[in-house]
Amino acid sequence: MTKKPKTTFEQQIEDNLRRVYQRTLEQEVPDRFSILLQKLREQDQEQPEQNQ
Amino acid sequence: MSGRGQSNGADCAKPKDPRDELIDHLPAMRAFALSLTRNGSAADDLVQDSVVKAWKNMESFTSGTNMRAWLFTILRNTFYSDRRKARREVQDADGNMAATLSQKPEHDGKLALADFDAAFAKLPVEQREALILVGGSGFSYEEAAQTCGVAVGTIKSRVNRGRNRLSELMQITDGDALELTDKATMAVVSSASLPQRFHS
Numbered sequence: 001m002t003k004k005p006k007t008t009f010e011q012q013i014e015d016n017l018r019r020v021y022q023r024t025l026e027q028e029v030p031d032r033f034s035i036l037l038q039k040l041r042e043q044d045q046e047q048p049e050q051n052q
Numbered sequence: 053m054s055g056r057g058q059s060n061g062a063d064c065a066k067p068k069d070p071r072d073e074l075i076d077h078l079p080a081m082r083a084f085a086l087s088l089t090r091n092g093s094a095a096d097d098l099v100q101d102s103v104v105k106a107w108k109n110m111e112s113f114t115s116g117t118n119m120r121a122w123l124f125t126i127l128r129n130t131f132y133s134d135r136r137k138a139r140r141e142v143q144d145a146d147g148n149m150a151a152t153l154s155q156k157p158e159h160d161g162k163l164a165l166a167d168f169d170a171a172f173a174k175l176p177v178e179q180r181e182a183l184i185l186v187g188g189s190g191f192s193y194e195e196a197a198q199t200c201g202v203a204v205g206t207i208k209s210r211v212n213r214g215r216n217r218l219s220e221l222m223q224i225t226d227g228d229a230l231e232l233t234d235k236a237t238m239a240v241v242s243s244a245s246l247p248q249r250f251h252s
């Protein structure tokens with residue numbers, strides 16, 4: 001990797017990659033996932049042999 | 053450094069269940085899944101399946117190691133195995149699939165980002181995931197390589213090829229973007245008077 005200066009175009013790509021990722025990251029996680037985790041936890045409690 | 057660092061022994065007495073940490077990784081999992089599927093609801097289905105798998109295989113997670121990388125590995129394995137299954141069921145070229153499933157970009161006036169979305173969706177999935185892991189989520193090349201189960205050099209070359217392809221695509225789509233803008237403008241102004249299109 002030589003230290004060639006980044007063109008604005010390359011910089012734009014870097015920025016956009018971060019933005020694309022960040023965009024979803026900042027969204028609120030849908031309720032289905034907290035419901036899912038809750039269900040999984042309940043299942044574990046009903047079948048204790050799964051633990052260990 | 054006061055207080056918290058000292059009580060290490062006491063904290064370790066009750067080991068934390070890594071399952072409790074799953075919830076913290078959900079936003080990142082959704083972001084990564086979306087970069088693979090390019091479709092919001094498919095991404096969430098993928099995350100859901102991955103969470104269930106992670107939950108049931110938590111014993112195979114070594115606590116203290118990088119949980120995000122571990123979860124991403126599960127997620128991408130799930131994605132690729134689903135894709136292989138789907139391939140067997142429907143013979144659909146990747147391009148067609150991507151075209152029909154591609155997400156509508158959120159329009160907040162960022163035309164460049166919409167262009168980028170379109171270009172990004174055209175990349176092979178291996179390049180998309182390498183770019184998103186390294187460029188989006190900030191994984192090191194080593195972490196990305198581990199997550200994808202390939203050599204570090206492979207990740208580097210996928211990232212480079214992906215970047216180059218994006219540059220090419222975005223230079224091409226610059227033209228399309230102008231056309232689109234033109235059409236949108238046309239729609240707005242058409243009720244008034246048509247702009248002079250056929251310039252001499």
